[in-house]
Amino acid sequence: MADSILGSQRRDHFDHLVHRQILEGLSTAKTDGDLIKFTLNYLSDRTIAVRVGQERSEEIEGERGVPQGSVLGLDYYNVGKFNIPLEDNN
DSSP states (O other): OHHHHHHHHHHHHHHHOBHHHHHHHHHHTTOOHHHHHHHHHHHTTOEEOOEETTEEOOOEEOOBOOOTTSTTHHHHHHHHHHOOOOOOOO
């Protein structure tokens, strides 16, 4: 039960993280301008819809959240929520 509560809370946090927080976190960490541009592009023009059974809501523009299950999702969450800089793996 604790796992499902923690998992639920974590997903909730992913959904509510404002894109501006991620971009500010990258800027504060003095991240390369190209990565900031990539991130802005990656998070822009995303839409959200909800499906329950056969019913599907209208799409709305999303200015919050990071794509869950993506390779970058956790990194962007950590940057935006905790100001943990991305590692340079070059």
